[in-house]
Amino acid sequence: MSRLLGVVALCAALSACTSTVSTPRPVPATTRQALPDLDTVDPCSLLGAxxxxxxxxxxxxRLTTLLSCTWATEDExxxxxxxxxxxxxxxxxVRDGSELTVEGRKAWWGVTTERVKDSQEFSxxxxxxxxxxxxxxxxxxxRTPPSYSVGMAARERSVKVLQRLAP
Incomplete structure (x- = not known):
């Protein structure tokens, strides 16, 4: 009987050691700069050569929707x-995306490979x-041919766009 009490006491002591106190993780502070009136922004000036x-x-x-533009190079x-x-x-x-913060703003990003009708692949x-x-x-x-560096290029350009939008 005393052995059984000893085992119970040992189990109780070990379970007390493994219990954890859950403390909430602090939410990172985000600092957002106010944006200018988007009607006054030339979207094609947000990225340059x-x-x-x-x-x-x-x-x-410049495309028809508010603040929209397209740029093209030989492979991008x-x-x-x-x-x-x-x-x-x-x-x-964004398929299979993940969360991040860009210039103090919440964001979602990802990279995929796609194929068009003529079998050309691009990232x-x-x-x-x-x-x-x-x-x-x-x-x-x-980007053609496919390259996962396109995700980093998109992230870097998004930072430049936000910096250029800042008043």
């Missing part, structure tokens, strides 16, 4: 737009950055 490794194959082209195309949706809604644009890097509760900046970069 110096932001690309190769020269443009055509001039940047980049689209930028502001969409009226939440970050949660914008996440559907797609997409980053969706929360500008406001109901608007996101979407930057999509395509």
């Amino acid at each position: 110096s932001d690309f490794k190769k020269p443009f194959t055509r001039q940047p082209e 195309a980049v689209w930028l737009s502001v969409e009226q949706e939440s970050l949660e809604q914008g996440k559907v644009r 797609v890097g997409i980053i969706v950055i929360e500008l406001e509760v109901d608007s996101v900046l979407v930057l999509r970069a395509l």
Whole structure:
């Protein structure tokens, strides 16, 4: 009987050692700079030739949606737009994405490889950055031949865009 009490006491002592006190992790503080009125921004001025490794194959082209533009080089195309949706809604644009913070803003990003009809493969890097509760900046970069460095290029360009948008 005393052996049994000894085993019970040992088990109780060991279980006390393994219990953990759960403390909530602090949420990182984000500092957001106010954005200018987006109606006054020329979207094609947010990226320039110096932001690309190769020269443009055509001039940047402003698209019809608010703050949207496309750039193209020999092996890469980049689209930028502001969409009226939440970050949660914008996440559907990115397969197997992951969370990060860009210039103090919540973001979601990922890289995939896609194939077009003529069997040409390319890599797609997409980053969706929360500008406001109901608007996101979407930057999509395509690179041929496929290269996962397109994801880093999309992230670096998104930082430049946010810095150039800062007042």
